[in-house]
Amino acid sequence: MYVKIGTQHFDNEGVIAISAITFQNVSYIIDERELLRDMTGTIEKGRITTLVGPSGAGKTTLLKLCNGLYSATTGTVSIAQRPISSIEPTELRRYVGIALQAAPMIDGTVYDNLCLPKQLRGETLTKEQAYHFLDDVHLPHNLLMQQARDLSGGQRQRVSIARTLVNRSPILLLDEITSALDRTACREIEALIQHINDTYDTTIVWITHNLQQALSIGHDTWIMMDGRLIEAGPSSLLTESTNEAVQAFVRGDAQ
């Protein structure tokens, strides 16, 4: 049981509850280009944190450091206070789920796609269990045996999210998952992510170019520019930051 005081969580003994993800002086260099520069910050457990910033700021690179796709060149990324380099890849994949804009599916049915996370661990998912995950993302049961390639964009994104739920990952990374969707489907996915965050206390890290979405959905925001973390804190920073570069970005001058 955690109590929230200010922006920090404390347990019964007054110890700060585990943070979800921490970055300690993290940089990432590839081909002599420094894509992330000396980033230090904490993504808090159980919250929705949006990652915003101009194109090329390094947002996707940051997500890739969180699920082990990239390794920090210097500094330390920790998940639940464990350096990511000490976590087994299979455990990490289970702990940190990811959903992408394109919602890539394997060729086959919705059921085949939902089975995938279990199959990777040599386990099986029963149809009854699969129906439960369809319920979670508000999709009808008759979609289970439909070919994934025939789904609408919104349905596809829901299946992609349901697939992350199969692992019950405490952390969910989302990379522009609504940018290809129409307004209605976008609202539905936003409500779904809020529901998952509320119901399972899942920590959500969400890259979005939609600042209105960041304001309405995010508890916190990280504003990145040119590989640096410029601001981190409550989403109200998007309108209240006194940083001129942030203000220019929010006005649309830097997008």
Ligand SMILES: Nc1ncnc2c1ncn2[C@@H]1O[C@H](COP(=O)(O)OP(=O)(O)OP(=O)(O)O)[C@@H](O)[C@H]1O
């Ligand atoms: N593998 C790579 N090798 C070299 N440069 C890369 C690589 N991946 C990304 N970059 C460059 O790093 C910078 C940051 O890319 P990244 O995709 O993290 O930005 P982003 O903030 O997510 O951008 P967007 O909002 O456009 O998706 C960009 O200039 C990109 O071209």
